[in-house]
Amino acid sequence: MRFIHTSDLHLGKRVNEFPMLEDQIYILKEILRIVEEEKAGAVVIAGDVYDKPVPPAEAVQVFDSFLTELAGHQIPVFVISGNHDSQERIAFGNRLMRGRQVYMAPVYDGFVEPVELKDEYGSLFVYMLPFIKPAMVRKCWPEEEIPDFDAALRCAVGHIVKGDGGQAPLDPSARNVIVAHQFVAGASCCDSEELSIGGLDSVSADIFREFDYVALGHLHGPQKIGRDTMRYSGTPLKYSFSEAGHRKSVAVVDMLEKGKVQVRLRELTPLRDLREIRGTYEELTRLDSYRGTRVDDYLRITLTDEEDILDALGKLRSIYPNIMKLDYDNRRTREGGRLEAVKEERRSPLEMLEQLYEMQNNQPMSPEQVKLAEEIMRDIW
Numbered sequence: 519m520r521f522i523h524t525s526d527l528h529l530g531k532r533v534n535e536f537p538m539l540e541d542q543i544y545i546l547k548e549i550l551r552i553v554e555e556e557k558a559g560a561v562v563i564a565g566d567v568y569d570k571p572v573p574p575a576e577a578v579q580v581f582d583s584f585l586t587e588l589a590g591h592q593i594p595v596f597v598i599s600g601n602h603d604s605q606e607r608i609a610f611g612n613r614l615m616r617g618r619q620v621y622m623a624p625v626y627d628g629f630v631e632p633v634e635l636k637d638e639y640g641s642l643f644v645y646m647l648p649f650i651k652p653a654m655v656r657k658c659w660p661e662e663e664i665p666d667f668d669a670a671l672r673c674a675v676g677h678i679v680k681g682d683g684g685q686a687p688l689d690p691s692a693r694n695v696i697v698a699h700q701f702v703a704g705a706s707c708c709d710s711e712e713l714s715i716g717g718l719d720s721v722s723a724d725i726f727r728e729f730d731y732v733a734l735g736h737l738h739g740p741q742k743i744g745r746d747t748m749r750y751s752g753t754p755l756k757y758s759f760s761e762a763g764h765r766k767s768v769a770v771v772d773m774l775e776k777g778k779v780q781v782r783l784r785e786l787t788p789l790r791d792l793r794e795i796r797g798t799y800e801e802l803t804r805l806d807s808y809r810g811t812r813v814d815d816y817l818r819i820t821l822t823d824e825e826d827i828l829d830a831l832g833k834l835r836s837i838y839p840n841i842m843k844l845d846y847d848n849r850r851t852r853e854g855g856r857l858e859a860v861k862e863e864r865r866s867p868l869e870m871l872e873q874l875y876e877m878q879n880n881q882p883m884s885p886e887q888v889k890l891a892e893e894i895m896r897d898i899w
């Protein structure tokens with residue numbers, strides 16, 4: 519059984535106020551192309567389908583089309599809810615859709631019934647555990663001590679492994695896959711995730727040791743945790759500048775006989791990349807510096823000019839239409855313009871302006887600037 523593991527689609531997300539839907543539609547097509555090329559037997563989406571618990575209507579339409587396309591290939595699709603999703607909304611219609619092999623994780627009720635798939639090596643059990651918090655697990659297992667996320671996961675996964683309340687125990691001789699959306703300790707993070715400060719929400723990797731493959735979502739950088747078969751697929755798109763250096767991908771997982779799992783990554787090429795460039799205004803606007811480059815990528819531009827450029831954003835956008843962020847790296851920004859409370863003194867408005875300017879820019883006003891300021895003040899008076 520070969521399946522494609524992805525997660526954190528965050529459909530409907532806006533990045534620095536730019537809607538990403540067009541890019542998301544494009545990347546879902548790319549994923550579909552990979553599913554076809556790899557002749558995948560299943561697709562796993564490990565949470566954060568949407569960016570918001572109540573997603574925009576267009577985002578729902580995009581996901582509806584994606585699911586319909588996948589179902590059209592007659593392959594099972596496994597979807598769990600992440601911390602950005604509403605469990606209930608993701609679970610909507612799950613019992614109806616099972617008939618078409620679209621498995622949307624039901625709301626967590628203490629049990630996780632596996633879906634059994636069959637291939638030439640026998641049975642493969644897929645357990646779908648939606649994103650859970652300690653309070654949700656406490657409600658289902660009130661007699662257990664659950665102080666934190668680690669205990670909550672231990673409890674939830676423990677009940678899967680042992681089997682409880684009519685649920686069959688996990689068969690350690692069978693092949694078992696779990697899909698989950700949690701922060702496993704030891705993983706590395708980036709800016710577009712929403713994690714608790716200090717790692718309060720982290721859980722230890724050993725909780726998942728009984729599973730042959732652990733398909734994780736939540737962290738946006740593709741990475742394995744300890745073993746090759748416990749991994750975050752990462753987002754299909756870069757959702758923050760801290761991810762500018764990521765290479766986004768989906769995992770292609772081959773479940774062979776028990777104990778034998780092979781994992782490969784297929785890189786994803788976006789419609790528009792998200793990257794950072796820096797230089798002086800003059801350098802960045804010189805034709806030969808941008809000719810032949812992807813000027814419509816989402817950019818963070820850092821200008822290194824000492825003097826602020828008037829309407830730099832407007833002017834640069836005529837070359838680079840999708841600038842998301844513009845900042846300066848110069849003496850002023852580096853030294854952080856220390857502003858100190860100044861004792862009340864008798865000073866002229868011009869002197870005060872000169873002092874303010876110097877504090878903000880770490881350099882005195884030029885004679886021309888002083889002259890200009892004088893003229894403006896005279897006009898105002």
Ligand SMILES: [Mn+2]
Pocket residue numbers: 526528566600602711736737
């Ligand atoms: Mn996420």
